[in-house]
Amino acid sequence: MEFRYLPMTETDKKEMLQTIGVSSTDELFSDIPSSVRFQGELNLKKPANEYELKKELTEMANKNASLRQYTSFLGAGVYDHFIPSVVDHVISRSEFYTAYTPYQPEISQGELQAIFEFQTMISELTGMPVANSSMYDGGTSLAEAVNLSAAQTRRKKVLVSQAVHPESRAVIETYARGQNVEIVEIGLKNGLTDLEHLEQELDDTIAGVVIQYPNFFGQIEPLHKVEELIKQQKKTMFIVSSNPLALGYLTPPGEFGADIVVGDTQVFGIAGQFGGPHCGYFATTEKLMRKVPGRLVGQTKDEDGVRGFVLTLQAREQHIRRDKATSNICSNQALNALASSVAMSSIGKHGLRKMATLNMQKARYAIAQCNAAGLEVVYENSSFNEFVVKFSESVPAINDKLFEKGIIGGYDLERHYPELTGHMLIAVTEIRTKEEIDTFVKELGDING
C-alpha cells in the first residue's frame, strides 16, 4: 500500500537503519514491554484513496440539510451570516494555517501582527482597553471569566442570569465546580434578568455577576441598571457576555462599567460548522491585564528599533507558571480569530453599523409580521435579531412541518426552559430576505391555525 504523506523509500530506510546501528525499525520499539505490545492490526476501515474518500465524504455531507439549501431562522448562539469571500482566501494561505503558535517572533510577524489587530478590533467593539488573542469559544471564555472573578476577589459565589445561554451556563457549572465556586442563578422576568432577584442576592460575598447582552432570548438587558446595583458592592465584578455584531449598534459593555466582556466572534466570518470551531474573545480592564487567561500579543521593537510584535506577559501562562498559571489554556482558536479579523476588516467601520442595523430592521419586520398574522410574540422589550413566539403546538412538531417546506425553524426553548413549552426562539439575520420572512410567517400562521 502506498501512502502519499510518507516520503521514505526503502533505500532511505536502509541507510538510516545503518546509521542508527540497528537492522530493523522493530528494534527501535524493543523497549516497549512485550506485555503491553499491541498484537495484530488495529480494526479500522481500510485506507481509502483520495478520489474515493472525497466522494464518500461528499455523500456523507450531502446527508446533512445545510443552511445553504434551507432557509434558516435558527440562532440561539450560532448565527447564519454573510461571510465575505476574502475570509476563506486569507485563512487558506498555508503560511497561516500550517504554522504553530508564534513562539519565534522573527519568522511569525504575520501571525503576531494579525493577532494584535484582532485584539484592537475586539477592544474597539467591547469598549474595553485589553483583549486577548482568543479563547476556545464564548462559553468557555465566560467560564474563565467567572473563575477569574472568584480568584481576583477571593470570593466563592457568582450570580449568573438565567438569560445567559443555557449551554454556557452548563460550562460555567463544570468550571466552577473545579474551583469550588458556587453558582447562584438569577431568575427571569418578562424575558429579562429579574433585577429584584439580583438585588436580593447581591452582597459582599459575591465575586461576580454574569449578564448576557443581548440575552439568550434576543432581549437587550438594561446594563445601566445592573451597573448601578453592582456598584454598591465594591469588589463585585461585572461580567458581560456579548454578541460582538450587536455592538455595532448597541452601547458597548465597557461604557456600563463592565470588568470583563466575553463572547464569540462566530458572527464574523466563521461558519456554523455544527457548533465548532468558533472563536471566543476575552476583553477586560487595565487592572486585570496581568490576570487574563490565554495569549496576549504586544508591540515592541527589534534590536534595530524596527516595530514588531511578540507574545507577552507570558508569566501568566501555563508553560511558565505551571500550576500557578491564571488558566490552563494553551491552544486557542488563532485561525478563527484571523477569519474574524478579515471579516471585520471587510465589513469595516460603516459596514458594521449597517450590518447590525439590517439585523435589527429585519427582525423587527418579522416581529411585526408575526403580530399581524395573529401569532403571539412574547416579551415586549427591545431586541437585537432574535425574538420569541409562543405556539399552542410543540416546537419540534412545528419544525418538522416547516422542514418539509424547506425551512429550518427556530430553537425550541423548552429544551432548556421546561416552563417555556411551545416557545420558539427565532433569529433573523441580514441574509434573510423579505420574501423568506413572509413565507416563514405565513407557514407559521398556517400551522398555528
Place this chain on the structure above:
Amino acid sequence: MANQEFPLIFERSKEGRTSYSLPDLDVPELDFDAELDDVYVRKTPPELPEVSELEIMRHYTGLSNRNYGVDSGFYPLGSCTMKYNPKINEDVARLEGFSHIHPYQDPKTVQGAMEMLYDLQSSLKEITGMHEVSLQSAAGAHGEWTALMMIRAFHEANGDFNRTKVIVPDSAHGTNPASAAVAGFDAVTVKSNEKGIVDLEDLKRVVGDDTASLMLTNPNTLGLFETEIMEMAEIVHAAGGKLYYDGANLNAIMGYTRPGDMGFDAVHLNLHKTFTGPHGGGGPGSGPVGVSKELEPFLPKPIITKKEDQYVFEYDRPQSIGRVKPYYGNFGINLRAYTYIRTMGAEGLKKVSEYAVLNANYMMRKLEKAYELPYNQHCKHEFVLSGSRQKKLGVRTLDIAKRLLDFNYHPPTIYFPLNVEEGLMIEPTETESKETLDGFIDAMLRIAEETENNPEIVQEAPHNTIVKRMDETTAARKPILRFYK
C-alpha cells in the same frame, strides 16, 4: 531583508473607503428611536478599518509572507508534531453539508455529520484501546482538565473526598500541573531518574491515599518510552489513584501499543498533532477524551450513540460531569482527523509511528557527535539534546535556535523539558524526507562548528529575517496590547 516595518490594517484605513457588500434593506424601514432607549444606542462607532477589498488581500498576503508554516519549510518543534496538513482535509471541511450546519438542527437532518462523529469515536477507541470516547474538548489542555474533572467525580462518587493530589513528572508539559490546578487539585512532582524515566522509588514516596491521579505522557517529553509503565500503573492503582495518559506523544506508538493496554484509565488526544488538524497559528485544536469502563458514566454530555439505524445525542447521563463546551466539540477539526484516519487506515497509522521513530533516531545519531545527548538510548518520535557544550563557549541554546532561522528552518522547542540543561527538543515527524532531515542536520553541525570558530555569528543571529531579536522585556514591562490612532 532586515528592517521592514509593515503597516497595520488601521494605518491603511481611509475615511469613506469600503469593502463590504451587504444585502439591501428590503423591508420597510423602522425608526428605532420610538422603541429603543437612547442609553443603548452606541454614540462612538468602533474604529474598524476602512479599506478596499484589494487592500485587504494585499495586507493579509503581506502578513502571510511574514509567517512560516509547515508548507514553508521544516518545523521540528518538539512535542508539537508539526507534520504535513493534508489538503483533502481542508476541502472536506469546506463542504457545505459539513461547514454550514447548525448544532441545533434536528438530529434527523444531520445524520451524515453524526455518522462521521460516531465513526471517529469508534476509531479513536480502537487506536487508544479505551472503552468510550468524548469529542467535546476543544484542545489538549481542555481534554486534560475534562479527564481530571471526571477522575474527581469518580472519587467523589465513591465518597472519597480526600484525593486532592495529582502527580506529574518533572518533565511534564506545563499544561499538566495547570489543568490539575483548574480542576481543583494540588500538583505534586515526581522525579525522573538517571535513565530519564519516572523514578519508581520517588513515585512510591509521593503516592498515597490522597492521590487522585498520575498524569503521564508515554513516550515522555524526552522522547523515551516509560518502560516501567506496568509497575507504575500497579503502584498508582494499588493506592486507589487513576492513571492519566497525555496523548501529546501518541504519534510514536500507533499500532505498537495502546494507552488502554498499558493500564491507563483516561487519555486525551491532540487531533491537531497526531491526526493532522492544522495548528492554525495556535489553534483551533481538538482534544477528545477516552476513558475506561469504570469512568465512562462521568463523560461530558451529550455523547453520540446509535439507536437502531439512527445516530442520536444521549443526554440522560446522571453521573456526567456536565458540559465542558457548548455544542459538540470542534467539529471541523474532528472532521479533518477523520479524513486523515480514513486515508491512512491501520497499516498507514502504524507506518506513521514507524517512520516518526526512525527519523528521530536517525537525526539523534547524526547530531550526537556535535551536541550533548543526555540520554543515550533509542528514542521514540523525538529526542532532546543539550546545548551544554556550546554554552561553555558562550553560545546559548537560544542563539542556536535563532541561527537556524538564517537557514530557513523553524527551530526545535528550546529550554524544555525543564530537566535538561539548555535543552533542544527535536521532533522531525514522519512526513519529512531524508533529504530534508539531512539538510537540517548539516545546518546544526555547521552551527556547532561556528560556535567553536566564529561564535559571534551565532550569538548575533538571526541575520536574514525581516526583523531581528525583539525587545521582549520592554514589551512585558510597558505592555502595548492594541493600536491607538
